[in-house]
Every structure is written in structure tokens, then in C-alpha cells.
Amino acid sequence: MANRIKTIDITDALPDIDDFCDIPNARISGEIFHRQDIYEQELEKIFARCWLFVGHESQFKKAGDYITTTMGEDDVIIVRQKNGSHKAFINACPHRGNKVCFSESGNARGFICNYHGWSFNIEGNLIGQHESGIYESSQFDASKWGLREVAQIDSYKGLIFATFDAQAPSLEEYLGPMTWYLDALFDNQEGGTEFVGGCIRSTMDCNWKIAAENFVGDILHAGWTHDSAARAMLGGAVSKVSDFEESYSVNWNGHGYEFALDTVGNVAVLGESALNKYLHTIKPSVIDRLGEFRANMIGSVSSCTIFPNFSFLPGQNTVRIWQPRGPNKIELFTWVVVNKTAPEDIKEKWRKGAMITFSPTGVFEMDDGENWEYCTKTARGRVTSQQDLFVGLGMDTYLEETDLPANVYSGQLNEANSRAFYQYWGDLLKSPSWDAMPNNNKGKAKAGPKASQISDKTDGIGEK
Amino acid sequence: MFYKSSDHLTPVSVEEYHRISTLLAKEYRILDEERFSDWLDLLHPEIHYWMPGIENRRRENPLEYGFFDSKHMAYFDDAIRDIKRRVSRFSQPSAWAENPGTRNVHIVAGIEAFYGEEAGEYCVYSTFQNIRSRGLDEEYIFSGRRYDTWSLVDGVLKLKKRLILMPNATLTCKNINTFI
Structure with missing residues (x-):
């Protein structure tokens, strides 16, 4: 048997968390981007506990197919078993x-x-060593020294997640009603999605x-930060987000x-009209499968992060993890997902x-990298890092009356998701x-009966 | 295991070698001087400009070309339209990250030039190093190897194919905001 990892003791919480993360007053502090002690707490209390994305089922075709990745800073191997798990x-x-x-x-x-020369099979069992005789004469019990297996592994629509924490809630509970929205990209066609081969790794x-x-939840930056890239790809500016009649943050x-619900706003920036056409072609079948509302999301102006560090853009179909490598550094693993x-x-x-x-x-990511690096670097300043940063857009936008699942806020030009993240x-x-975690979810855990037909707005806003 | 080039090609004449090697030096000078439209003039309209992602694979599990694969993700996998779009982004006044600009030095070395299989085509191999500095103190250096096909069009050499291989499976900086 492979070993289960042993649970690590949880250290005391930092005493000043409310000072650097004051969400009721819509303020965070720059020191959360720089302090080493905060980072070490994150590795223990976030990356060693939460469900983390580790791979897509399409990356594994047969038994013994493996990928290596990291969960936080811990190196892991994901390997397909003979039974397909x-x-x-x-x-x-x-x-x-x-x-x-x-x-x-x-x-x-x-x-x-x-x-x-310790040798393990794909089930993680120790099956041999160099000079194995010396182990036998030392009464070595190989069954106790297999590879150490993470506490839980599960998948949702091809996306494989794992957690080091045996006490963590199930993946289903962890993702909650976000799965309803994930389906807009990961299950809009029969058979779901696959990753294109390869993974681009870089550091920032x-x-x-x-x-x-x-x-x-920061579409606000796109129209400004990415103006040059949009002009290069489209020959004009990106869709003006404030012009959308209907959009949400959940x-x-x-x-x-x-x-937004514009169907093709994100895919349009790839500058390939065949991709816009493809989404319009499949849209009737997506309506049958997921309903009108989510059919409008398949390539719309949108973005998503599954806490803590798995993100994607529908339409551009880029999928990535932001691997923590110290408070001032990340390693990006980037993939492309397709139906x-x-x-x-x-x-x-x-x-x-x-x-x-x-x-x-x-051409888009180049501008992001500059902004993100200097948001981090300015926090090195002892005085600068203590100053409040504003996360207060859309404080009064919560929607009580909606059949949409999760905590729903009107408008995507909104910092509601950023506040919820922090x-x-x-x-x-x-x-x-986990039992001590406050429950800040106030929306519906399941989509209401009208969620699939909520939008009566036409698609194609922002279509080029 | 790495990409294998042909050993059966005929080296070009001294005069042609001089022409090609000075052209490669000129190409890097005009890139360093941000003369992108002049650089575009060096490109063949049917160019394939390709810098595949490098994957850290075991020898018994090679990809199509060992460490890389034509169907996998790439840093560049461009036709002329794509390259022009990249150039266009650099030229926008709203390319905020390019003001102040990136300062580049491109170095080319180890140039080998052979007659290609088609008349008027040359296979040119070289190594490169790119040094970039941004802001007050950022510096990024990366190196690699290039496999080019240059083609004569109306007596002028144009870059028709370029394969760029760097040794790194992880790019140790935030971007490649230049051409190689």
C-alpha cells in the first residue's frame, strides 16, 4: 500500500489578519504581497488544505500515463491507474x-x-531496491514505505483536483454552485473538453x-491595460464593458x-473569425444542453478563478495555474483547452x-506581467506596504432576487469577486x-428553475 | 535526441557566407534599433516563424522531435499575419508597458550556411543570445539555436522558415517581448 500523507499540525494564526485584510471596509494592504510570514501561512493554511487543480483527464490516455506538477511548493506526480482512476x-x-x-x-x-534505486509501481507501492538483501536482513517492511499519496483526489468534468487535507470538504462541496458556471466552458458539448498538448511554463x-x-473578477483592467493588444489583434479597441446591458459577478x-452574455466577446480578440463562427454554430446545441443563459457565456467577455490559483478565460480558452514560489514570485503553467x-x-x-x-x-499577457510585477515590487517599501489599497467597487450590487446560483452581483465592472476572494x-x-470557517455564502446552492432562461437579451453584443 | 539537422548539405561559397552572415548581423541590429518595418521587409510572405515550447521528457518518451512537437504549445508559431499583429502591438501608443521601452541586444554566433534543397534556398544555422533590460534594473538573458531557411526573391534574401530552440523548459522571465 502506498502511504497516506500524515496530517501536519496547524500553527497559530497571525495576529494582525484583520489589519491587512479588512474586507467589510473594502481595504487590503500591500504587505499581503510581500511578507514572508504571510506567505508561509498561505502554504500551510491554503495550499496544504484547499483543493488544487493538478491536471486534465485528457492528459492521461492509458495506465501509467503521468504528469508532474506542484501543489503549492510540493512536487507531486499524477498517474493514471489500470482502472482508469x-x-x-x-x-x-x-x-x-x-x-x-x-x-x-x-x-x-x-x-x-x-x-x-527504490522502485515504485504506478499504485505507489515499493516493489524493490538496489541491494535488496540488506533490507531483508534489517527486517524492513516495504509495505510501509510506498510513495506518499495525497489525501483526496477527485475530478469535475475532466478537471482533476487534489488536496493534502483529509479533513477538507468534498470537491463537490468546495466548488459548490460554481460548477453550474464551469459547464459553460467545460461541458458545452457532448464529450466535454481536452487540453492541447504541451504546457508553457514561465516565471513572473x-x-x-x-x-x-x-x-x-477584474475585467475593469482589460479595456485600459490591453488597449494596444486589442488594437493589434482586432484593428480596434476591445468591447466597452460598461456598454453591456447585462453582466454579472458571481x-x-x-x-x-x-x-457578460455576449457569446463571442472573448473569442473575438483571437482575431480568427472561424472561431466566432464555430461558437455561433454550436450555440443552438448549447441552448439544448445548458439553456439560453449559459449558451450566451461560451465565449463571452469573462474570466474565472477557482480558489486559490486555477484560472481560465472562456473564448480565449487559456487555462493556467499560478504556482506560488515565494511571496514575490510565481511559476505560470499555461494550457489551451478545446472542445x-x-x-x-x-x-x-x-x-x-x-x-x-x-x-x-x-500580446495581452505582456501588459499584465508588467502591472502584476510592479504591484508586488512597490510592496517592498516599508511605508508603502502599510497603506490601504481600495477594493470597494460595487458594494451595493448584491442580487437577492435571482434564480442564478451562488452569490450573484449585478455587473462585471465590480470588485465583489475580489472582495470575496480576499x-x-x-x-x-x-x-x-474547516469546521471553523465562517460561511459567507448567502446565495443559492443550486440554480433555481428559471436560471437557464433568465436572460432575454440578444447575443452578439460586442461582436466584431 | 535534440532536433537533428542534416549533415549532407553543401557549404556555401565564401562570398555567399559573407553575404548571409552580414545579413544576420544586420537583422539583429535593426531589431535592437526597433526598426520593425525594416525587419518585416526581411521576411518572406510565406514565412513560418516557430519557437516551440520545450518539454522536459524522458528519452524513452520522445515527442515528435524529442523535446518538442509541432502540434503542441509554442511561444511562436506564426505566419506573416501573426508577426504583423505582434509588430502592430509594439507600435500602439497605448502599449503602456513599452514606455519606457525595452532595451535589447541580440547576439548571433556560430553561423553555418549551406545550399538548400531548392534552388535559391539556403539553410542557415546559428546560435543566439538575447539580452533585454527594462526599467531601472530588470535584465533578462536567454540563449538558443536557430535553424533558418532563407530564400532568394528577386535576388533578395528573405527569411522563409525559422525554428528557434531554447534549452529551457521553463522560461525564467515574464515574457519574450522581442523577436529572435
Whole structure:
């Protein structure tokens, strides 16, 4: 049997969390982007407890297919089993701790440590060592020294998540009604989605929260920050978000999704009219599958972060994790997602379109990187870092009367999701256990009967 | 394991080598001087400008070309339209991140030039290093190898194919806001 990881003791909460994360007054402080002690608390109380995205089922075709990634700063291997399920192991040998798998993806019958030849099968069991006789004469019990398996692993519509915390709520409970919105990108066609091959990895000198918060609910930056990129790709400015008749910010457990209902506003910036056409072509079938409302979201002006660090853009179809690497650094893992049933030429246009917009060479991402790095760097200043930062847009936009699930706010030019993100972040830093987490969700846990027909607005706003 | 080039090509004459090597030096000078329209003039209308992502794979699990694959993600996988869009972004007054601008030095070395398989085509291999500085103190350096096809169009050499390989599976900076 592979070993289960042992639970680590939770340290005391920092005493000044309400000072640097004062959400009722819509204020955070720059020190959350710089302080080493806050970062170490995050690794323990967020990355060692929350469900983290570790891969997409399409990256695994047969038993022994594996990828390596990290959960927080912990190296893990995700490997497909003979029964089609997936296991996640700490990528460190239980003997001296050396990494046992160095490649980022591939197929293996098992993993052998380079140091003393400890050999593990894909179930994580220790099945041999170099000079095995010496172990036998030491009454060594190999069954106790398999690879250490994460506490829980589960998936939703192809997206595989894992957590180190046996006490964490189920993935279903953790995601809550956000799954209703995730379906707009990940389940709008029969068969769901797949990742394009490869993963672009890069580093950025910014705090992970700045990137995660940008995708959780900051469309406000797009029209300004990305003006040059939009003009380059479209020959004109991006859609003016304040012109949309109807848009929303929704959140739950710190996850957030902001969106318009314009169907193709995001995909349009890839500058490939065939992709706009594809979405219009599939839209009637999406209406049958998900209803009118979510059919308007499939490539609309929108973005999402699943707390803490998994983000995507529908339409551009870029999917990424912001891996924490110290308070001042992240490693970005970037993928492209496409519908499995999409024609090959459409998949190819998405592969290229996502890369030329949102990747380290992407014309949009270049501007984000500058902003995020300098939001982080200014927090080095002892005085600067103590100053309040404003997160107060849309304080009175909560919608009581709606059939839409989750906590729903009107308007996507809104910092409601950012506040919810930081509130959940602060709550986790304060809470010694999941049971102690306050419940700030006040919306519906399930979509109401009219949620699929709510929008009576026409699509195509902002269509180029 | 890495991309394997052909050893069966015929080296060009001394005069042609001089022409090609000075052209590569000129290309990098005009990129450093942000003369993007002059640089676009060096490109063939059917150019394929490709810098694949490098994947850290075991030797027994090679991709199409060992460490990279033509169907996988890439930093650049561009036709002329895509390159022009990138250039257009640099030229917008609202490219806030490019003001103050990035200061570039591109270095080319180890140039080898051969007659290509088609008449009027040349296979040109080289190594590069790109040094960028931004702001007061940012510096990014990366290196790699290029496999070019240059083609004569009306007596003028145009870049028709470029494969750019860097050794890094992780780009150790936030972007590549230049051409290689």
C-alpha cells in the first residue's frame, strides 16, 4: 500500500489578519504581497488544505500515463491507474527524499529513485531496491514505505483536483454552485473538453494573489491595460464593458466568475473569425444542453478563478495555474483547452490564438506581467506596504432576487469577486480547521428553475 | 535526441557566407534599433516563424522531435499575419508597458550556411543570445539555436522558415517581448 500523507499540525494564526485584510471596509494592504510570514501561512493554511487543480483527464490516455506538477511548493506526480482512476503522490522518495520523477509528462511502468534505486509501481507501492538483501536482513517492511499519496483526489468534468487535507470538504462541496458556471466552458458539448498538448511554463516576479484576483473578477483592467493588444489583434479597441446591458459577478468559497452574455466577446480578440463562427454554430446545441443563459457565456467577455490559483478565460480558452514560489514570485503553467468534438482546424486555430494572446509571448499577457510585477515590487517599501489599497467597487450590487446560483452581483465592472476572494483567503488564514470557517455564502446552492432562461437579451453584443 | 539537422548539405561559397552572415548581423541590429518595418521587409510572405515550447521528457518518451512537437504549445508559431499583429502591438501608443521601452541586444554566433534543397534556398544555422533590460534594473538573458531557411526573391534574401530552440523548459522571465 502506498502511504497516506500524515496530517501536519496547524500553527497559530497571525495576529494582525484583520489589519491587512479588512474586507467589510473594502481595504487590503500591500504587505499581503510581500511578507514572508504571510506567505508561509498561505502554504500551510491554503495550499496544504484547499483543493488544487493538478491536471486534465485528457492528459492521461492509458495506465501509467503521468504528469508532474506542484501543489503549492510540493512536487507531486499524477498517474493514471489500470482502472482508469488517477492517483497523486508526493514526488519524493520516502528513503532520503530525492525526487523520483523528473520529467513533466510521459508513460511509465513505475518510478525508480536515482539515489538508492527504490522502485515504485504506478499504485505507489515499493516493489524493490538496489541491494535488496540488506533490507531483508534489517527486517524492513516495504509495505510501509510506498510513495506518499495525497489525501483526496477527485475530478469535475475532466478537471482533476487534489488536496493534502483529509479533513477538507468534498470537491463537490468546495466548488459548490460554481460548477453550474464551469459547464459553460467545460461541458458545452457532448464529450466535454481536452487540453492541447504541451504546457508553457514561465516565471513572473509577482505575488500569486495578484494574478488569481485578476482572473477572479477584474475585467475593469482589460479595456485600459490591453488597449494596444486589442488594437493589434482586432484593428480596434476591445468591447466597452460598461456598454453591456447585462453582466454579472458571481462567487462562492472565494471562487469567482465574472461574465457578460455576449457569446463571442472573448473569442473575438483571437482575431480568427472561424472561431466566432464555430461558437455561433454550436450555440443552438448549447441552448439544448445548458439553456439560453449559459449558451450566451461560451465565449463571452469573462474570466474565472477557482480558489486559490486555477484560472481560465472562456473564448480565449487559456487555462493556467499560478504556482506560488515565494511571496514575490510565481511559476505560470499555461494550457489551451478545446472542445473534444471541435473540428481539427478549429482546435488548431485555438492553439495558436490562445498562444498569441495569452502566453509569455502573448500580446495581452505582456501588459499584465508588467502591472502584476510592479504591484508586488512597490510592496517592498516599508511605508508603502502599510497603506490601504481600495477594493470597494460595487458594494451595493448584491442580487437577492435571482434564480442564478451562488452569490450573484449585478455587473462585471465590480470588485465583489475580489472582495470575496480576499475574504475567503483571510478566513482560511484565521481558521484552525474547516469546521471553523465562517460561511459567507448567502446565495443559492443550486440554480433555481428559471436560471437557464433568465436572460432575454440578444447575443452578439460586442461582436466584431 | 535534440532536433537533428542534416549533415549532407553543401557549404556555401565564401562570398555567399559573407553575404548571409552580414545579413544576420544586420537583422539583429535593426531589431535592437526597433526598426520593425525594416525587419518585416526581411521576411518572406510565406514565412513560418516557430519557437516551440520545450518539454522536459524522458528519452524513452520522445515527442515528435524529442523535446518538442509541432502540434503542441509554442511561444511562436506564426505566419506573416501573426508577426504583423505582434509588430502592430509594439507600435500602439497605448502599449503602456513599452514606455519606457525595452532595451535589447541580440547576439548571433556560430553561423553555418549551406545550399538548400531548392534552388535559391539556403539553410542557415546559428546560435543566439538575447539580452533585454527594462526599467531601472530588470535584465533578462536567454540563449538558443536557430535553424533558418532563407530564400532568394528577386535576388533578395528573405527569411522563409525559422525554428528557434531554447534549452529551457521553463522560461525564467515574464515574457519574450522581442523577436529572435
